[in-house]
Amino acid sequence: MSASLKPKHQRLVLVIVALCVLIGAGLLAAYALRNQASYFYVPSDIVADPPEPGQAVRLGGMVADGSIETMDDGVTIRFTVTDGQASVPVEFSGIIPDLFVEGSGVVAEGSMGPTAFIATNLLAKHDENYMPRELQDMTEAQQREVVAETYEAQAQ
Template structure:
């Protein structure tokens, strides 16, 4: 790479130092920006966030977490749905009327748009299923899963 710039060794080194300084400055700026965005860029809040700093009732928020085992209750007409969302530390009750994705199920991640009502129940207007990072064939899907690890990797923000 250096075959043709031999006579200009010095300015080349100067440019290399300049480039390295610039790269360090860019990385520094990027990390600063990312850490400043840390809370703003979160796609959803967790039940712990709601427990720590309850948002005003009626303010639109997005809630994410795991659907607690055995918590899904369907209304008699089949359209209403109530369940509990957990992040392992806190829980939030959620109510929803509508169609949920196929992958929405107990002990699986979900994300809901909506707001808290006066009683502290999260009234969802839309529900998305969150897929986790595990992929396996169907016969393995019934195997016992590492619950703690799953909550840690899918719901809890790693800070």
């Protein structure tokens, strides 16, 4: 009797071992990231079923008109995020994105505090008509020329 496996059986064993390793790596990655996932909520979801305090979540909606208020320290702001059905107060300390204004879309990353959502990061949304400040005062032909020059410079 021969102690070695036939080439056909060697390939089969190799495929089975590779599948086991891939499945194991996937399970390990899922286990490691289980606490890193942040769920996305809209104000209606938070009002109906608030997340656990301290749980990392994202709150998305529109900044309510007239709700942005700067605190005395000059760094902290309070505002309200709404989805048209419910509103959630938000508190944020840090650098505010340029596109963050009343009536615009925002995604706040953070967790629920005792009285408000405590944001650690703000992502301001822009609409599909967004245009950089540098291009706003140019004609369409000038805008196309600047874009073409930028592409040419990047290609080099």
